[in-house]
Amino acid sequence: MMSCARGLSLRPNAFVLGALAAALVAFLGISAAEAGPILGDYKSVELGGSVLMGRWSEGYINGNPNHVRNGAHAASWDGANLGNQWELTGAVLAGTTTLFGNPGAADGTFIVKRDFDVSAAHLLLKSDSGAAPWWGGDGGITEYDFALDVYFQVLTVTVAGGAIMNATSTEVFEGTYVADPLCQVRYGHTVGIYEGVGLTLPPDYPSFEAALEGGEILLGGAWGTVEGTRFTITPEPATLALVGIGLAAMGLRRRK
Numbered sequence: 001m002m003s004c005a006r007g008l009s010l011r012p013n014a015f016v017l018g019a020l021a022a023a024l025v026a027f028l029g030i031s032a033a034e035a036g037p038i039l040g041d042y043k044s045v046e047l048g049g050s051v052l053m054g055r056w057s058e059g060y061i062n063g064n065p066n067h068v069r070n071g072a073h074a075a076s077w078d079g080a081n082l083g084n085q086w087e088l089t090g091a092v093l094a095g096t097t098t099l100f101g102n103p104g105a106a107d108g109t110f111i112v113k114r115d116f117d118v119s120a121a122h123l124l125l126k127s128d129s130g131a132a133p134w135w136g137g138d139g140g141i142t143e144y145d146f147a148l149d150v151y152f153q154v155l156t157v158t159v160a161g162g163a164i165m166n167a168t169s170t171e172v173f174e175g176t177y178v179a180d181p182l183c184q185v186r187y188g189h190t191v192g193i194y195e196g197v198g199l200t201l202p203p204d205y206p207s208f209e210a211a212l213e214g215g216e217i218l219l220g221g222a223w224g225t226v227e228g229t230r231f232t233i234t235p236e237p238a239t240l241a242l243v244g245i246g247l248a249a250m251g252l253r254r255r256k
Contacts, residue, residue: 004036004183036180037134037144043230052076052085054226059208063219071209084128091121106162114153121148146175167194188231195224
């Protein structure tokens with residue numbers, strides 16, 4: 001595997017490759033000497049990989065589970081510590097769309113899509129003392145900061161007698177590495193399971209993020225586990241296109 005800013009392992013004509021590399025650096029405004037996370041697919045333990053599972057919380061403003069500006073917070077969990085490998089912060093609920101059923105019914109199952117405002121949202125990939133599988137051996141760096149571009153949930157809830165009996169969510173996110181736009185997190189995917197709700201968050205869950213805002217008061221929230229998480233770290237698509245153009249030009253040069 002490779003680190004995003006370390007470039008592709010190719011050996012074409014040195015002059016053409018040098019010109020292509022210079023164009024990429026100029027286009028993206030980065031330093032080729034920068035390191036970064038290792039490209040690849042990462043899955044949680046139960047899916048056969050080495051990324052730790054996690055826990056999540058959502059702070060409710062005025063006690064409403066679907067109130068716009070409620071804050072989402074999630075982090076990896078190793079059975080003793082939160083956030084050793086990854087942490088999602090800063091996402092706030094922007095709106096909810098019903099896809100199936102009636103969310104107001106006392107009985108039945110409904111599905112909703114919940115879109116989040118990601119203007120201040122980040123996925124932090126931690127070093128885990130250098131043991132995290134995506135870590136590029138970067139000295140002095142403790143986490144890779146990805147600014148989220150997309151984050152939404154598809155939430156399935158079963159209600160009986162007005163009480164939640166079961167709730168699971170599939171969550172999708174994409175983001176760009178702040179220090180190096182060559183890197184993106186794409187097709188991120190997690191599965192979350194609801195466990196509790198109330199005014200007091202258990203101590204081994206991520207803190208409620210929502211706070212006083214416009215006179216609104218944070219009154220508790222919900223929390224649960226992340227049963228699976230997986231994501232892909234990949235070069236930014238525009239960069240891949242430029243590399244493809246460069247390789248095509250090298251192919252034409254060789255034919256002449």
